Amino acid sequence: MKIKSILNYIQNIDVSKYHLAEDFVKEGYGQTTGGYLSNTKDHPSQLEHFVNYYCDKIEKMPTFASLWCPELIIFISEILGVKKEYIIKASEMVKKFEDDNNLKNTQKNATYLTFRSTNSRILKEFKETIKIYDVNDILKKTTSIEEAIRQIEKL
16 A cells, blocks of 8 residues: 555545544654754644645555654554553653653654664554554555555454
8 A cells, every 4th residue: 555545535534533643743852953943933734744745655665664653653553543551551652752862842854763772662562552563564465455454443
């Protein structure tokens, strides 16, 4: 499946009912500078983040497992049907890491979880907990978004 199929799906659902990533950002966690935040005064939604990041990659296969930005991973996981308990547990891991390292509400670019080995470990654990590696594999092996979501919901 290509990004185009996922983007079409996202643009045809009510994303307002998927709020975990937006809540994460509003609480002061995740990326706060650079990337999708570079040319704006307001904090764009995660839908805008997704569209802006993937708009020139629509003919490519998903690469969600290689993302660094926790709020975008949370958004993708939630809209594609990862169990809420996994998303919350993964989010709490990043929140605890940011709280313990006084990173909440500070300037952080998309790569802030890759700087030190401790950070990279948290990022890897976050991705494993939120099942983004599995999601990525399912998306690459399926041809329809409906089938992919059915499989993702079973994780």
